Amino acid sequence: MQRSLLALPSLALALTGCGQHAVEPGAQAHAELPAGGGLLVVDLADGTELDEGRAATGLPLAWATERSADEALAVVEVADLDAEVARLAGLPGLEAVEPSYTYEATGLGGLLPVGRYPDDPYWERQWNMRTIGAPAGWRVGGGRGVTVAVVDTGVSRVADLQGTEVLDGVSFVPGRRTAEDDNGHGTHVAGTIAQTTHNGLGVAGVAPQARILPLKALSGQGFGQSEWIASAIDEAVDQGADVINLSLGGPQSRVIQVAVEKAAARGVIVVAAAGNSGREGVGWPARSPGAIGVSATGPDDALAPYSSWGEGVDLSAPGGDKRKAGGGILQDTVDAGKAGHDFKELQGTSMATPHVAGAAAVLLAAGAGSPAEVRQALYGSAVDLGEPGPDRKYGQGRLDVAAAVRHLLIHQRGLLFGLAAVGGLTLASFGQMRRRLLVAGTAAVAAGGLFFLPLLPLPPSAALDLLARPILHWPGLLLPPGWAHNPLWLSALLPALATFVLGPTRSLGWAAAGLTAGVGVHLAHGAFTGSLSPTWMPGLAGQAWLGANALACALMVLAVAGVEKLRGQQERA
Amino acid sequence: MSRRDPEARDRVVVGTLEHSDLGTGGWTLVDAQGSRWSLAGVVPAELAGRRVRAEGTERALYGFSMSGPVLELRSIRAA
Numbered sequence: 001m002q003r004s005l006l007a008l009p010s011l012a013l014a015l016t017g018c019g020q021h022a023v024e025p026g027a028q029a030h031a032e033l034p035a036g037g038g039l040l041v042v043d044l045a046d047g048t049e050l051d052e053g054r055a056a057t058g059l060p061l062a063w064a065t066e067r068s069a070d071e072a073l074a075v076v077e078v079a080d081l082d083a084e085v086a087r088l089a090g091l092p093g094l095e096a097v098e099p100s101y102t103y104e105a106t107g108l109g110g111l112l113p114v115g116r117y118p119d120d121p122y123w124e125r126q127w128n129m130r131t132i133g134a135p136a137g138w139r140v141g142g143g144r145g146v147t148v149a150v151v152d153t154g155v156s157r158v159a160d161l162q163g164t165e166v167l168d169g170v171s172f173v174p175g176r177r178t179a180e181d182d183n184g185h186g187t188h189v190a191g192t193i194a195q196t197t198h199n200g201l202g203v204a205g206v207a208p209q210a211r212i213l214p215l216k217a218l219s220g221q222g223f224g225q226s227e228w229i230a231s232a233i234d235e236a237v238d239q240g241a242d243v244i245n246l247s248l249g250g251p252q253s254r255v256i257q258v259a260v261e262k263a264a265a266r267g268v269i270v271v272a273a274a275g276n277s278g279r280e281g282v283g284w285p286a287r288s289p290g291a292i293g294v295s296a297t298g299p300d301d302a303l304a305p306y307s308s309w310g311e312g313v314d315l316s317a318p319g320g321d322k323r324k325a326g327g328g329i330l331q332d333t334v335d336a337g338k339a340g341h342d343f344k345e346l347q348g349t350s351m352a353t354p355h356v357a358g359a360a361a362v363l364l365a366a367g368a369g370s371p372a373e374v375r376q377a378l379y380g381s382a383v384d385l386g387e388p389g390p391d392r393k394y395g396q397g398r399l400d401v402a403a404a405v406r407h408l409l410i411h412q413r414g415l416l417f418g419l420a421a422v423g424g425l426t427l428a429s430f431g432q433m434r435r436r437l438l439v440a441g442t443a444a445v446a447a448g449g450l451f452f453l454p455l456l457p458l459p460p461s462a463a464l465d466l467l468a469r470p471i472l473h474w475p476g477l478l479l480p481p482g483w484a485h486n487p488l489w490l491s492a493l494l495p496a497l498a499t500f501v502l503g504p505t506r507s508l509g510w511a512a513a514g515l516t517a518g519v520g521v522h523l524a525h526g527a528f529t530g531s532l533s534p535t536w537m538p539g540l541a542g543q544a545w546l547g548a549n550a551l552a553c554a555l556m557v558l559a560v561a562g563v564e565k566l567r568g569q570q571e572r573a
Numbered sequence: 574m575s576r577r578d579p580e581a582r583d584r585v586v587v588g589t590l591e592h593s594d595l596g597t598g599g600w601t602l603v604d605a606q607g608s609r610w611s612l613a614g615v616v617p618a619e620l621a622g623r624r625v626r627a628e629g630t631e632r633a634l635y636g637f638s639m640s641g642p643v644l645e646l647r648s649i650r651a652a
Contacts, residue, residue, distance in 0.1 A: 152637070184597045185637050222599055223613045223636040223643060247596075250635035250643070275639040276595045277609070283639050306595055308639070322594060336597070348595040350637045 040084055043096040044072035056093055059084075082121050085201070089159060090340025096159070098200045117459040118198040120160075122343060125330050126203055127299050128318035132355060133402025134206050138197065138460035139453075140405055140468070143207025143361035145476060145484070148193050148243040149236035150354075151229060152186030153222060154179045155214035158341035160203060160332035161187070163196035169214030170235055172228040182220035184333045188346055189247045190214070191331030192354035193361070202332050202343055206358025206401065209365070213241050218248060220336060226253040229285075233259035237266050242364055245357040246272040246291070247350035249283030256285050264290030269364075269371045271357040273349035275308030280392070282312035292360075292375070296320070296352035297398055299327050301385060307349055309393040315382055317399040319352030320345065359401045366408055367473055369531030373408070381407040409451050409468075412531065416470060417448025420521040424514055427557045435510050442514025446471045447522045471515070472522050472532065487534040487545060490526070492552035495519045499556050513560045520553025582631045584644060586610055587652050590625045596637040602627055602644065611638040614646030626652040 042061060044053045053061045053074055061074035078084045088097045117135070129135075137143070147167070154176075157166055169179025181187045190212045195205030217232040218224040229248065233256070236244045244263060249272065260270050272291040275283035286293035296307040296319025303309060304321050320328040328345025335342050360374050368374045381404040382397030390396050424443030428436045453468040466477055471494075476484035483489065495516035502512040526532025527546035534542045588604035593611075600612040602625065612627065613634065627649045634643040 188597070218636060221613055221636075222596065222638060223611075223634045225634060229635050248635050248637050249639040251633050253633070253635075256635075273637075273639060277640050306640070333597075344597075346596055348637065349639065350596045 040076050040078045040081060041096075041098055042074045042076065042088065042094065044074060045093045045095055046072050048072045048093060050074065052093075056091060057088055085121060086343070089202075090342060092339055096201075118204050119200050120197060120202055120204045121200070122203045122330060125326055127326070128320070128329050128355065129204055129206070131299075131301070131318055132206070132359070132399050134204065134358075135460070136402035136405045136454065137206060137359065137362035137366075138208065139458065139464060140362065140366035140409070141209060141465050141477075142197070142460065143194065143210030143358065143365045145481060146207070146210045146243065146361040146364045147213055147239070147241045148207070148210050148245060148357055148361050149213040149215055149232075149239070149241035150186055150190045150193065150245050150247075151215045151217050151232040151236065152181075152189055152245070152247055153183035153218045153220065154181035154186045154216040155190045155212055156181040156187045156334045156341075158187055158191075158332045158334060160196050160199070160201050160341070160343075161191065161194075161212075163199050164190075164194045164205075164208060165211035166190070167211055167213045167239075169216060170232070171216040172231045172235075173216050173219050173224065176216060176219075179214040179216040181214075181216075181334050183218070183222055183336050184344070185218070185222060185247070185346075185350065186214065186216070188329075188331045188333040188344060189245060189350060189354045191333060192329060192351065193245065193358040195331055203330055205331075206355055207361040207365070210243075210358070210361040213239055224248070226250075226255050229253075230255040230259040233263055233270075237263045237268055241268060243269045243271065243357050243360045245354050246270065246285060247348075247353045249273055249275050249286060252284045252287075257288050260285045260288045261290045264371070267371055269357075269360045269374055271353050271360065273353045274313050276306045276348055276350075277308045278306045279308060280310040282308050282310050287312035292356060292378075293395070294349060294353045294356050295393060295395065296347070296349045297385070297394075299324055301383075301398060303386070303393045304347065304349075304352075306347070307352075311392065313392060313395040315356055315378060315396055315399055316385065316394040317352040317355035319349050320347030322347045355399055359399055359404060362401060363404060363408055366405060367412060367469065367531070368408055369412075369526070369529065369533065373412070373529075373531065377404045377408045377411070380404075406455060409454060413448040413451035413468075413470060415448070416522055416525055417444045417451055419525070420444045420447030420518040423521050424517045427517055427554070427561060428510075428513065438507075438510045439514040439517065442511045443518035443521065446515045446518025447525075448518075449473070470522050471519060472526075482535075485533055485535045487537060490523065490532055490534045490546065490549070492516075492519070492523070492549040492556070495553050495556060499560065503560065509560070513557050516553050516560075517557045520550045520557070523547075523553065524550035581633075584629060584631045586627045586629075586644060588625070588627075590616070590620050590623055590649075592621055593638060593640065595640060599636075599638050601638070601640065609641035610644045611636060611641055612646055612649070613643055614649075616646070616649060620649065620651060624652045625649055 197204040197208035215232040217228040270291040272286035293312040296304040298321030329351040379396040421444035424440035428439035449469040498512040502508040602610040629646040
């Protein structure tokens with residue numbers, strides 16, 4: 001494998017690179033795929049002899065380097081890289097197959113990786129991901145830290161899910177001890193949600209950084225009893241899932257409906273398929289008020305001929321239309337009864353549903369504070385199709401992840417940015433204009449982050465995501481899970497430290513005042529809207545905590561302003 | 574899948590056997606009224622496209638086919 005790497009040890013670099021390439025730590029890299037033919041890297045199972053590898057692949061392999069025999073890493077020149085990758089992908093005895101990439105260090109300290117993004121070779125065939133603007137979701141974290149339960153036929157860790165976090169699943173199907181997929185449906189659905197993206201293999205997913213919780217509630221033939229489904233939904237809630245994907249349906253069932261409503265009441269977003277009857281009449285549980293019901297569209301943005309429609313459709317999303325060449329939804333999955341994996345085009349409202357589940361994960365990771373805020377962003381940004389306004393075929397419209405992210409960034413972070421800027425200007429009614437602007441600017445960035453950065457067509461990177469976030473979101477990105485909502489961080493502690501440590505120094509003191517004002521505005525916003533939720537403090541207790549700390553921030557800024565006023569009077573006297 | 578099910582009813586359905594291309598696929602029986610039945614059980618592939626007589630139990634099952642009621646097969650043969 002040919003690599004030219006520049007080691008650029010900087011914080012930005014360390015933070016960058018949400019892709020899953022095996023790149024040396026501390027270096028941001030991008031891959032250039034050779035067009036057509038080129039060098040193919042074949043990673044054989046350890047211990048494989050070269051002759052065995054040649055026989056298995058039918059290619060004149062050579063070891064990649066003199067020392068590659070130990071790792072059984074071989075290379076070969078081929079005429080059509082994509083075709084060979086596809087042909088070899090499922091072969092037993094192969095650990096990985098991919099084109100040889102040339103890695104190059106990138107400009108601006110890794111903030112702006114250049115080159116093709118994503119580099120998944122079948123990205124061009126994913127009309128669905130382009131239609132919904134999936135890359136915008138990758139710029140705001142791609143669902144990082146969010147758990148999506150897939151209640152389905154199970155999920156198998158196929159090659160293009162290797163870089164995705166897949167939790168240990170649970171099976172509710174009698175006779176099946178694990179949540180391995182013995183059909184292929186659930187793995188395909190999980191792929192739409194969180195397929196490993198920008199890994200030089202296969203296809204992309206909507207929220208590749210989300211973690212998948214496989215819950216097997218459908219048999220290998222694709223059928224399940226109501227109590228299996230209901231138990232799986234309960235399990236998802238118990239395991240702390242944030243989103244539940246139900247690409248299944250059937251007759252009305254009280255136990256399933258209770259489970260769905262209970263999940264919704266616990267703040268879990270439930271997304272369900274409208275059904276494949278091709279007629280009016282949405283199935284259950286999609287019709288439950290607690291579920292987001294999803295109908296299916298084709299590549300032409302028309303309702304797919306098989307899609308059910310009617311009361312209960314809240315949104316539509318690409319589900320594919322195989323009457324058109326390349327019109328299905330392409331993801332990696334298993335072929336029931338066979339070894340290996342396969343990139344398959346499927347269609348159905350089953351395929352539409354995980355687009356919405358992935359979008360919900362993206363919005364939660366981007367800072368949406370509640371299911372209501374997620375629904376607002378999804379519904380308020382959907383592309384209106386069919387009759388003007390909400391209708392029975394497309395619901396609020398066709399899912400648009402890019403517009404939903406824009407909606408959230410502007411309505412939440414943009415609002416905070418503006419409020420903090422105004423607040424900072426007002427409170428800092430001291431000193432010169434330059435100082436006021438410093439206070440207001442710091443306040444705005446602390447409260448809203450550089451919220452407009454993800455709106456620019458830049459490749460995703462962790463540094464970009466961090467800079468675009470309010471400071472109160474930072475622990476979610478930098479610290480282990482559990483710290484994101486720690487009450488000590490969601491408090492006036494950091495502003496107080498900044499004020500007392502930096503306060504006495506004049507210029508940094510202004511910045512500390514700005515930080516205090518910005519954090520105060522965000523805490524106040526969190527108290528009023530529920531967009532911040534400190535752990536161990538449910539409901540009113542959390543709101544009271546946020547409100548009290550917001551007040552403390554305001555008092556600190558007023559105190560700084562007062563001190564400054566006195567100092568000014570003394571200087572004049 | 575033969576547990577208690579108050580909705581379960583024995584049925585004989587005659588119609589055309591189709592292989593559905595929804596999700597990962599499955600067998601569908603389209604009866605004279607145009608109703609689509611999802612078939613649970615073993616279906617011989619050589620019956621595809623033919624007129625068949627299916628005997629089984631109508632079950633309140635869930636699945637990814639979502640295109641009609643589910644018939645759990647006891648037997649299926651060319652009609």
